[in-house]
Amino acid sequence: MRMELIQPFINSADAVLAQGLESPISIENLSMEQEAYRRKGIAAEVFLTGEIEGRIIFDVDLGAAVQLASRLAGVAVSETDDDLVREAVCELANQIIGNSITTLNDQGFHFHVRPPTLHTSEQGSKSTEDTEALVMCFNTSSGNVFMNVALRYQRRRAVERAVVAG
Amino acid sequence: MEKFAPVKRSEDGQPVRYLIVDDSVFARKNLARMVETFGGQVIGEAGDGVSAISEYERLTPDIVLMDITMPQMEGIEAAEKIVRDHPSARIVMVSSVGYQENIVAALQRGARHFVQKPVKPEVLYEVIKYVMRDDGTTAQGTGAGV
Numbered sequence: 111m112r113m114e115l116i117q118p119f120i121n122s123a124d125a126v127l128a129q130g131l132e133s134p135i136s137i138e139n140l141s142m143e144q145e146a147y148r149r150k151g152i153a154a155e156v157f158l159t160g161e162i163e164g165r166i167i168f169d170v171d172l173g174a175a176v177q178l179a180s181r182l183a184g185v186a187v188s189e190t191d192d193d194l195v196r197e198a199v200c201e202l203a204n205q206i207i208g209n210s211i212t213t214l215n216d217q218g219f220h221f222h223v224r225p226p227t228l229h230t231s232e233q234g235s236k237s238t239e240d241t242e243a244l245v246m247c248f249n250t251s252s253g254n255v256f257m258n259v260a261l262r263y264q265r266r267r268a269v270e271r272a273v274v275a276g
Numbered sequence: 277m278e279k280f281a282p283v284k285r286s287e288d289g290q291p292v293r294y295l296i297v298d299d300s301v302f303a304r305k306n307l308a309r310m311v312e313t314f315g316g317q318v319i320g321e322a323g324d325g326v327s328a329i330s331e332y333e334r335l336t337p338d339i340v341l342m343d344i345t346m347p348q349m350e351g352i353e354a355a356e357k358i359v360r361d362h363p364s365a366r367i368v369m370v371s372s373v374g375y376q377e378n379i380v381a382a383l384q385r386g387a388r389h390f391v392q393k394p395v396k397p398e399v400l401y402e403v404i405k406y407v408m409r410d411d412g413t414t415a416q417g418t419g420a421g422v
Contacts, residue, residue, distance in 0.1 A: 129394055146302070164330055181301070185308065197302035204300065204395045208372025212392070215375035223373060225345050 115162065115214070116210055116244060120205050122209035123257060125151055126202065130182050131239055138254065139247035147243065151175055153229035154203035160221025162214070164261035167229050169202035174253025181252070198272050200226045208258075279413040280401050282315025283337060289318040294332070295337040297328040299346040300349070302348060302391075304339070307370065309343055310397050316403060325349025325357075332358050332365065339407060342387070344371035346376060352382050359386025366407050370395060 113258065119207035127135045153169040161272065170178060179187040187194050203226045211223050244258035280376055280400050290338045294311050298304045308318045320335045322328040324346045332340060340358070344351040355367045374392035382390055388407045391400055405412060 115422075126394055179302075182307065194302065197300060201302045201306075202302045202304075204345070205372040208374075208393065211373055213377045217375065220377075223345055225347055 114217070116246075116259065118210040118213035119166070119206070119259055120246065121213070121258060122206045123246070123248055124253070126206045126209060127248060130178065130202065131250055131252060132181075133251040135248050135250045135255075137246060138249040139245075141245050143243045143245045143258065145235065147245075149229060149231070150254075150256055152199045154196075154200040154226040155229035156207045156226045157205060157224045158211070158221050159224070159265050161219050162261050163264050164223050164259075165209055165258075166203075166260070167258040168199065168206065168226075169229070169256040170199050170202075170255045171255075174250065176252075176256060177252035178202065178255075193229065195226055200228065208270065278313065278397055280314050280397070281377075282336050283401075283404055283412050283414050285407060285408075286313065286411055286413045291293045291315055291411075292338045292408060293317050293335070295320045295322065295328070295331055295335060297322045297325070297340060297346070297351065298333075298343040299323050300319060300343075303343065308309065308396065309393065310400060311341070311404075313397065314401055316404075323347075325348075325354030328354045329357055336362075339404065340365065340369050341370050344369055344373055344382070350387055352378070355382060356385035360403045368400075368403055368407060370400075375379070386419045 124135060147167060150169050151171040152175040153167050155165055155167050157165045175191050175195050179195045184200055187238055243258055246257045248255040284294055286367045296304045296307050298353050303320050307339060311318060319337055322331045322333045342351040342355055351369060358365050360373055367387045368396060369387045369390045370393060372393040379390045389403045
């Protein structure tokens, strides 16, 4: 997958998580995933349509999700507050992915983002030749946060745009 | 959370009344906590653009904080419809998707300002004072530029 697509996600995750947690984060791991994605904790999924299409899964270990929800909500949240923890993960996904998309749009990629939805199945669909998936693992003071990014260029639209531009 | 000099309505000294529109309950709660530290009062919430329009009609808040990416009807379309019927409506878009085209579209359709998520309280506070302008006062004086 091309770095120009990935870098905005890394930068946004870094900025949003560091601001939310008020502590630095680091990238623990970055790998290409061939097999179907296996959910690790509380996960949200966001779909993109337009010149770049695909989906991003934002996945947080349960313990880390509870701590993140507590920090972001400003009150102690327990593992039994399922809805609040899930809402916090979806909102974090929304912020990180939204900020990444802002950068990509300002770089000239035009696409639309749908609201995040909970990703509840244990296993996601497999990557294909067209849909490269990259898994990033961020280490935060509250635990690990994963992002699985599977995007592809919509070639037809890119070609059309080039033709119109002459 | 940091405390701010309360922003009041200059006409009657009452708290500024907010309608918060976001499909995320979590985001609505966070924004509600934030505006309460500005001395504001949350009088209503909505989770999509359609409900936002009906809640605006019912409550006529002083300020609407409106997300963009929402189910059923997105925030920019809802803002446009509200402003068409209520030209004095003060709508502040609050979204994580803040690319230039989106901001321009929101402002052209009647939004007064744009704040990108994650929201920093001090940024939102300044925007609220700016948007209230002569219709708002703080402990130190009138809204804008204080």
